[in-house]
Amino acid sequence: MEKTNILLSGREMPRSWYNLAADLPNPLRPPLTADGTPITPETMAPIFPMNLIEQEVSSERWIEIPEPVLAILMRWRPTPLRRAVALEKHLNTPARIYYKDESLSPPGSHKPNTAVAQAWYNKEFGIKKLTTETGAGQWGSALAYACGLIGIECKVYMVRISFEQKPFRKVLMRIWGADCIPSPSEASKTGREILKKMPDTPGSLGIAISEAIEEATGDESGRTRYALGSVLNHVMLHQTVIGLETRKQLKNAGVGLPHVVIGCAGGGSNFAGLSFPFIAEKIDGADITIIPVEPTACPTLTRGRFAYDYGDVAKTTPLLPMHSLGHTFVPPGIHAGGLRYHGMAPLVSQAAVDGLLEPMSLDQLECYRAALTWAQTEGSIPAPETTHAIAAAIREAEKAREEGKDKSIVFCYSGHGLLDLSAYEAYLDGKLVDSTLPEERLQESISELDGNPGVD
Numbered sequence: 483m484e485k486t487n488i489l490l491s492g493r494e495m496p497r498s499w500y501n502l503a504a505d506l507p508n509p510l511r512p513p514l515t516a517d518g519t520p521i522t523p524e525t526m527a528p529i530f531p532m533n534l535i536e537q538e539v540s541s542e543r544w545i546e547i548p549e550p551v552l553a554i555l556m557r558w559r560p561t562p563l564r565r566a567v568a569l570e571k572h573l574n575t576p577a578r579i580y581y582k583d584e585s586l587s588p589p590g591s592h593k594p595n596t597a598v599a600q601a602w603y604n605k606e607f608g609i610k611k612l613t614t615e616t617g618a619g620q621w622g623s624a625l626a627y628a629c630g631l632i633g634i635e636c637k638v639y640m641v642r643i644s645f646e647q648k649p650f651r652k653v654l655m656r657i658w659g660a661d662c663i664p665s666p667s668e669a670s671k672t673g674r675e676i677l678k679k680m681p682d683t684p685g686s687l688g689i690a691i692s693e694a695i696e697e698a699t700g701d702e703s704g705r706t707r708y709a710l711g712s713v714l715n716h717v718m719l720h721q722t723v724i725g726l727e728t729r730k731q732l733k734n735a736g737v738g739l740p741h742v743v744i745g746c747a748g749g750g751s752n753f754a755g756l757s758f759p760f761i762a763e764k765i766d767g768a769d770i771t772i773i774p775v776e777p778t779a780c781p782t783l784t785r786g787r788f789a790y791d792y793g794d795v796a797k798t799t800p801l802l803p804m805h806s807l808g809h810t811f812v813p814p815g816i817h818a819g820g821l822r823y824h825g826m827a828p829l830v831s832q833a834a835v836d837g838l839l840e841p842m843s844l845d846q847l848e849c850y851r852a853a854l855t856w857a858q859t860e861g862s863i864p865a866p867e868t869t870h871a872i873a874a875a876i877r878e879a880e881k882a883r884e885e886g887k888d889k890s891i892v893f894c895y896s897g898h899g900l901l902d903l904s905a906y907e908a909y910l911d912g913k914l915v916d917s918t919l920p921e922e923r924l925q926e927s928i929s930e931l932d933g934n935p936g937v938d
């Protein structure tokens with residue numbers, strides 16, 4: 483019988499995070515202020531604590547994981563690397579398909595890997611409260627969980643459409659002691675202005691980020707900061723435990739380096755977490771195909787422009803060098819809420835510019851078909867975001883069959899979908915449609931990048 487679970491002991495858990503910024507062929511460009519000057523750590527200080535800002539700008543290759551953070555991560559880590567033998571058999575492919583199971587954390591996704599670290603560093607810096615945004619609720623519930631354990635207040639602005647459609651994630655947040663309100667809200671100036679102009683708006687991540695930052699920077703006691711669940715360098719860093727463990731597990735299983743590495747990409751963090759240690763191998767000469775997968779409804783890497791853009795609607799964040807669809811872009815309402823972000827992590831964007839990645843975009847119908855094949859072979863029910871990685875892995879396994887090649891494919895199983903059953907119901911009832919972004923809308927949206935500082 484094939485071994486399907488490849489486990490690591492607690493002693494084998496990585497003790498440091500890996501920073502890709504140390505090894506990229508071309509250095510990361512700095513974030514800029516609105517007038518185009520490089521930002522200093524002090525300008526970010528009202529938003530983030532200085533210990534995380536130091537990580538944000540660091541080019542050290544390895545950064546040690548503090549013991550108290552390790553102790554919490556080890557409640558569910560190292561996570562299993564599993565082999566999808568039943569799917570391989572169903573596809574009749576010579577490829578071996580491995581997946582890193584990040585759905586086992588208490589909130590059900592990879593997001594607590596950074597939530598725990600961010601809550602801990604904020605507490606160390608004397609911060610009493612964190613504010614954040616959330617789309618479908620995975621990140622909000624992860625931060626609520628981390629803040630609950632670490633003893634710090636948490637306020638979550640949840641994109642209104644998800645707040646209404648996905649009630650159970652907000653119950654999770656309340657159970658862990660966080661306050662969760664729909665965005666746009668009357669609680670912020672940005673929210674009030676948007677509600678006046680568009681009382682029925684479904685909301686967006688860009689709006690919710692603006693509201694959360696406004697609350698953090700408006701606290702005159704100076705004891706509130708903002709936390710972001712993706713995109714930023716320190717978030718990518720915290721997620722690299724995924725890839726470091728996977729690299730060890732594949733080695734222990736005698737596979738060595740994989741031929742193909744896949745992750746779905748919203749802001750880029752689970753993809754980065756799995757792939758960065760393998761990108762390091764690729765920079766060193768290994769032949770690995772590395773694929774970030776995004777929805778055709780929000781095709782940031784495949785059809786967006788690499789430029790400087792803001793991370794939110796109200797332009798409260800610095801300008802970041804990233805692939806973007808424009809900071810006011812509101813994507814079609816696909817159920818993979820975590821993949822509906824207009825930008826991409828600067829580290830992932832730079833790796834794409836450097837030719838290290840082969841981005842792919844998939845339509846949601848193909849992804850739900852793949853999810854059903856998965857559920858009926860492997861048995862588990864993936865998050866709508868994760869279905870994109872599964873669909874891409876199936877494509878690659880079918881390609882291996884056509885080429886007659888025994889490839890090893892590894893992807894990140896970023897979360898479970900047990901609180902996303904309304905999305906599955908809509909699919910099963912035939913209510914989901916192809917949501918590819920029309921070219922005209924894309925051009926209109928990315929044309930707003932024209933006025934921003936260039937990337938030469």
Ligand SMILES: Cc1ncc(COP(=O)(O)O)c(C=O)c1O
Pocket residue numbers: 591592617618620621711712713746747748749750751752753819820821865867868896897898
């Ligand atoms: C389960 C799951 N996978 C993937 C993502 C996409 O985010 P990222 O690209 O930061 O990993 C999300 C975001 O909410 C998510 O909840």
